[in-house]
Each structure stands twice: as C-alpha cells, then as structure tokens.
Amino acid sequence: MKPSLKTFLAGAAFALALTTSALAARTDLTLGVALEPPHLDPTAGAAAAIDEIVYANIFEGLTRIGPDGSVRPALAESWTLSDDGLTYTFRLHDGVKFHDGTTLDAGDVVFSLDRARADDSTNAQKGLFAAIDEVEAVDDLTVRVTLKQPSGAFLWNMGWGDAVIVAPESAETNKERPVGTGPFMFDGWAKGSAVTIVKNPDYWGDPVALDKATFRFIADPAAATAALLAGDVHAFPNFPAPEAIPQFAADPRFEVVIGSTEGETILATNNGKPPFDDLKVRQAIAHAIDRQAIIDGAMFGLGTPIGSHFAPHHPAYVELVETYPYDPERAKQLLAEAGYPDGFEATLKLPPPSYARRGGEIVAAQLREIGIDLEIIPVEWAQWLDQVFKAKDYDLTIVSHTEPNDIGIYAREDYYFDYHNKAFGEVMAELDATADTDARYALMRKAQEIIAQDAVNGFLFQLAKHGIWDARVEGLWANAPVQANDLTEVRWKE
Structure with missing residues (x-):
C-alpha cells in the first residue's frame, strides 16, 4: 500500500524539523589559533597564546576586561575604595568552586596576589602588582588590598590574565592541567594539535551555551584557509592569511569582521x-x-x-x-x-x-x-x-x-x-x-x-584583528582589548 501524499508530507516535515532541531542544538565549536602555547598557566608565562585559550574560559580574576575594554566584576561581585585611594575592599561571590571541587575563598585571593608579587615570582607581568603593599583576608568572602600609593590602573590590572586567581592545591600543576573557576574546564591537550575544553556543570555564574570547544593550532596561512573552507574549523578569531579575506567576504557561509587589537x-x-x-x-x-x-x-x-x-x-x-x-x-x-x-x-x-x-x-x-x-x-x-x-x-x-x-x-x-x-x-x-x-x-x-x-x-x-567564522556563530569578539578568545557568550544561531 503506497503512502498518501498527506503521510509523505507529514514525514518530510518531521524529518525537516529533526534536521533543523539538530542544527539549532549544536553546542560544539572548533576554533583555529595560529600558535600553540608553551603551557596553560597565564600566571607563569608571557605568551599571548596562553590567554587566548584560558582567559575568561578556564581562569577568572577579581575583575575582567570586557569586549569593549571596560573593567567588569568577575570573582569580585563588588568593591569599595577608601577616600585616600589606598585601600580596595573586594566582596567575593559566594559558592564559587574550582574545577577540582575545592571552594574559592579569600585565602585563595591572598595566595594568588602574594604569589604573583613575591621575590621569586615567575609572573611575566609582575609589575602589575608592584603597587600592592598588603593583601588580607577579612573573612571568607572579603579581601582587603592596601596599596603603597594610589594606582589609577589597579582595577584594570586585576583584569589581566596574569592576575587570575588560582588555588594553592593546584597552582603548581596549572601549566599542564589548568584548574580554574571559569565556565569551562580543561579536557585535554594533544600536543602539536589542539586543546579541548568542556562546559563546567557546576559553574557559579551564568552557564555557557557551548558544551565543548576545541582550539586547533594552525600556523600556516594556506592550511588555515583550507580548514575554514572545509568546515574543519568553525572560526578563526585571528586569521593568519589576510590575502584570503576577500574570498571569505564574498562567501555567504562566512562572516568577516575586521577589528582592532x-x-x-x-x-x-x-x-x-x-x-x-x-x-x-x-x-x-x-x-x-x-x-x-x-x-x-x-x-x-x-x-x-x-x-x-x-x-x-x-x-x-x-x-x-x-x-x-x-x-x-x-x-x-x-x-x-x-x-x-x-x-x-x-x-x-x-x-x-x-x-x-x-x-x-x-x-x-x-x-x-x-x-x-x-x-x-x-x-x-x-x-x-x-x-x-x-x-x-x-x-x-x-x-x-x-x-x-x-x-x-x-x-x-x-x-x-x-x-x-x-x-x-x-x-x-x-x-x-x-x-x-x-x-x-x-x-x-x-x-x-x-x-x-x-x-x-x-x-x-x-x-588589525582579522576575524572569520561560520555565519551561524555569534558572540565572538570583534576587537581584542586583551589577549582573549572569550567563549562565554558564544553560541550557534538557531
């Protein structure tokens, strides 16, 4: 018995709905990056390639820098400044956990800032902490930072990748297996190929849309072009082949965004x-x-x-x-x-x-x-x-x-x-x-x-920042006020 036209159309509509739903539900993303980082600890290395993977994704600081270059709250939900400009008092979010399950408290902030400014510090931006005179834990969720002299850039400095908060339990192993408080957790590193991060199910803040993101290392301009065209890479936030940009600009499958860095x-x-x-x-x-x-x-x-x-x-x-x-x-x-x-x-x-x-x-x-x-x-x-x-x-x-x-x-x-x-x-x-x-x-x-x-x-x-990505992807930064591929707002359009 042959199916009726009505049955056929209903089946086709159902199949189309499934296909559309599958596309809308996509939650993985593969990004191309030109350089492989030497390691993954932003508090112990100068390479921008480190922050381009971990900043705002795996690690967070007291403050963070937004896509417009503004200073925004991060692990610190609020802060006050004394009248003489010397004392910042930060109030931390309650219920924040590191990816290994340990709880973030004021002691971790004291540890991180003291470690960064110590005489034997390996922090590549040690100067960011030079104005600090003392860091104290007032209680579990309150930190007092006293400066030697007023510093107009202090809140900005605390938003750098070099100033992220780490735990004493995992600080020494963050180079190979980073443990932060961010919305993504480290999943794996295939040396010479890619780093993979996955959604943190216990994140303290707003959950991210992506379940998984892979950073593929592609330094060769021709290979980067081929990977994008083939769909092996969905986005290249800093595309290394400017000569190919007109080709992508003419292709409706892609969005080309030229920004500043x-x-x-x-x-x-x-x-x-x-x-x-x-x-x-x-x-x-x-x-x-x-x-x-x-x-x-x-x-x-x-x-x-x-x-x-x-x-x-x-x-x-x-x-x-x-x-x-x-x-x-x-x-x-x-x-x-x-x-x-x-x-x-x-x-x-x-x-x-x-x-x-x-x-x-x-x-x-x-x-x-x-x-x-x-x-x-x-x-x-x-x-x-x-x-x-x-x-x-x-x-x-x-x-x-x-x-x-x-x-x-x-x-x-x-x-x-x-x-x-x-x-x-x-x-x-x-x-x-x-x-x-x-x-x-x-x-x-x-x-x-x-x-x-x-x-x-x-x-x-x-x-210049040459951004090229699948036209169905939204939320990537147009400009680069800091070294970052912040994925916290990235999603596939429905």
Missing part, C-alpha cells in the same frame, strides 16, 4: 648590544623603514602605521609616525656618522606568525638598501621565548605585543629590549601613582614621545 607590531631591537646601543644606528633603522610598504606587502593593507608603542584607538595616543620619516639617504648618513659607512651584518629572528615571517622579508630588503645585511633566522614560538624574550640572544626580531596599555615594559630593567632611560622610568613611576585621567593621559603622551625619540624599536604598525 592592542598589538603594537615592532622591529624589536637589542638596545644593549653593539651596534644597536648607538642611537644613530637605531635612528638609521627607523628612517629605513617604509611602514606602509610592510603593511601592504605583509598584511595586504590591513594595519595602522605607528611611531611609538601605543594603540591608535586609545584617547592618549600621539601621532609620532613622522618622528623618523622614511628617508633611506638620511639613514645612510646616520650610519656613516655612527662609524658604519659600509653598513654591517646582523640577524633577524622571526617567530611563526605571518606578520613576522612576511614582514621580516620586507624589513630585511629595506635595511639592505642602506647597507644592513640581515640573516633571517626562522624560530618556533618556544625558541623565540627562550632565546629572545628570556636570554636576549638576538639582534633584531619582529613581534606583536598584544598586552593592553603595556608601554610600561620600557621601564623594566631586565626586559628583552635592554633599554634604560632614567627619565622614562620617572614618567612611569609618576603614572603608576596618578589616578586622575587627564593627568595620566598627559604622562602617557610624554612616555610615547621619549621612546619614539630614542628609536628604541622600529615601530611598524598596529595589528
């Missing part, structure tokens, strides 16, 4: 090593750099030229690109004055990101025009961290510093630039002690001008 992309220079300890040599390099040619050639026009280490979208930004305008003849003259009329040889170590590898080829060609012959040395990310960032074993390198408001790194005595300027340090010290916004902005402008004049590094461009 805190990534000052620089030709980092070893100021403590001859001949780069000579200001005239650094000035020559600055005059030899054609920023727009680098942006066009390496980034396919996506990027904003910068003349100092500061984001153009910040209210305190100063336009300093013309401090050392592109002028190869002036560059040659400065090299001759420095004692290098025939130039010299040096090395250029390049980490994996495409902005570095592609930009490095262009920079090398530009410096060759003035007599500086660079040997290009490609290095993996772990090698870059060990050789360049930690050991200062380099001449020149290209890297994007994606930490927010990080001009203060130029005042660090042991930082890998090996730059030392007493006047700059004094400006930073005054900035740390200043709470008034207008006064802070004036000091930030002064700081920008000092390092621009000193040509500490070759300031290239502000990295």
Whole structure:
C-alpha cells in the first residue's frame, strides 16, 4: 500500500524539523589559533597564546576586561575604595568552586596576589602588582588590598590574565592541567594539535551555551584557509592569511569582521648590544623603514602605521609616525656618522606568525638598501621565548605585543629590549601613582614621545584583528582589548 501524499508530507516535515532541531542544538565549536602555547598557566608565562585559550574560559580574576575594554566584576561581585585611594575592599561571590571541587575563598585571593608579587615570582607581568603593599583576608568572602600609593590602573590590572586567581592545591600543576573557576574546564591537550575544553556543570555564574570547544593550532596561512573552507574549523578569531579575506567576504557561509587589537607590531631591537646601543644606528633603522610598504606587502593593507608603542584607538595616543620619516639617504648618513659607512651584518629572528615571517622579508630588503645585511633566522614560538624574550640572544626580531596599555615594559630593567632611560622610568613611576585621567593621559603622551625619540624599536604598525567564522556563530569578539578568545557568550544561531 503506497503512502498518501498527506503521510509523505507529514514525514518530510518531521524529518525537516529533526534536521533543523539538530542544527539549532549544536553546542560544539572548533576554533583555529595560529600558535600553540608553551603551557596553560597565564600566571607563569608571557605568551599571548596562553590567554587566548584560558582567559575568561578556564581562569577568572577579581575583575575582567570586557569586549569593549571596560573593567567588569568577575570573582569580585563588588568593591569599595577608601577616600585616600589606598585601600580596595573586594566582596567575593559566594559558592564559587574550582574545577577540582575545592571552594574559592579569600585565602585563595591572598595566595594568588602574594604569589604573583613575591621575590621569586615567575609572573611575566609582575609589575602589575608592584603597587600592592598588603593583601588580607577579612573573612571568607572579603579581601582587603592596601596599596603603597594610589594606582589609577589597579582595577584594570586585576583584569589581566596574569592576575587570575588560582588555588594553592593546584597552582603548581596549572601549566599542564589548568584548574580554574571559569565556565569551562580543561579536557585535554594533544600536543602539536589542539586543546579541548568542556562546559563546567557546576559553574557559579551564568552557564555557557557551548558544551565543548576545541582550539586547533594552525600556523600556516594556506592550511588555515583550507580548514575554514572545509568546515574543519568553525572560526578563526585571528586569521593568519589576510590575502584570503576577500574570498571569505564574498562567501555567504562566512562572516568577516575586521577589528582592532592592542598589538603594537615592532622591529624589536637589542638596545644593549653593539651596534644597536648607538642611537644613530637605531635612528638609521627607523628612517629605513617604509611602514606602509610592510603593511601592504605583509598584511595586504590591513594595519595602522605607528611611531611609538601605543594603540591608535586609545584617547592618549600621539601621532609620532613622522618622528623618523622614511628617508633611506638620511639613514645612510646616520650610519656613516655612527662609524658604519659600509653598513654591517646582523640577524633577524622571526617567530611563526605571518606578520613576522612576511614582514621580516620586507624589513630585511629595506635595511639592505642602506647597507644592513640581515640573516633571517626562522624560530618556533618556544625558541623565540627562550632565546629572545628570556636570554636576549638576538639582534633584531619582529613581534606583536598584544598586552593592553603595556608601554610600561620600557621601564623594566631586565626586559628583552635592554633599554634604560632614567627619565622614562620617572614618567612611569609618576603614572603608576596618578589616578586622575587627564593627568595620566598627559604622562602617557610624554612616555610615547621619549621612546619614539630614542628609536628604541622600529615601530611598524598596529595589528588589525582579522576575524572569520561560520555565519551561524555569534558572540565572538570583534576587537581584542586583551589577549582573549572569550567563549562565554558564544553560541550557534538557531
């Protein structure tokens, strides 16, 4: 007996409903990320790749930074500040548990902040905690933080990934098996391939929509393009192949979002090593750099030229690109004055990101025009961290510093630039002690001008954020005020 048309249509409608329901119910997501992190503890490493996986997903701080760059409550539901600007009193959320089942209390906050600022601290951003004089547990859910002097950036600093709260029971093993308080829990790490996180069923806050998220490591631009087109990756928040963006923009299956980042992309220079300890040599390099040619050639026009280490979208930004305008003849003259009329040889170590590898080829060609012959040395990310960032074993390198408001790194005595300027340090010290916004902005402008004049590094461009994802995915950040792939609001559209 043949089925009636009515029966057939009813069956078809039922099948369609099942299909639609299945699509609407999707709760897994695979993200492409360019770099594999060296480990997964944001309190013990400088690599942005760490925070890009764990920030707001696995680990949380007293405060957090939102997608618009604002400071928001996190583990601290509220706080008060004393009239003299020295004492913050934080009230913690009740009922918060770490992923191993232990309860968060004020003692964990004391432990985390004291650990971060200790003499033997391995925190890559130890300066964030320099203003702290004392941390006390008033009761189980109340923490009092007393500062040495007022700090206008304190709440912002507590929102960095380096300031997340960890438990003494698991702090030493967070590199390989991170245990936080966030809405996702660590599930697994296939070295060289991916990190997987899963929904935390006991999360103290609003539950997330995703049950599972996988971060796949794909540094190669061609492989990243292929993975997106094949659907093997659903989203690439920082797509490494800008040349392919027009292809995705024309494809209705994808959404292309070009945003801004805190990534000052620089030709980092070893100021403590001859001949780069000579200001005239650094000035020559600055005059030899054609920023727009680098942006066009390496980034396919996506990027904003910068003349100092500061984001153009910040209210305190100063336009300093013309401090050392592109002028190869002036560059040659400065090299001759420095004692290098025939130039010299040096090395250029390049980490994996495409902005570095592609930009490095262009920079090398530009410096060759003035007599500086660079040997290009490609290095993996772990090698870059060990050789360049930690050991200062380099001449020149290209890297994007994606930490927010990080001009203060130029005042660090042991930082890998090996730059030392007493006047700059004094400006930073005054900035740390200043709470008034207008006064802070004036000091930030002064700081920008000092390092621009000193040509500490070759300031290239502000990295754009190239976001490409499945058009059915919503909730990913358009901009990157901090190093994060925050999945707390991400879901598939129904």
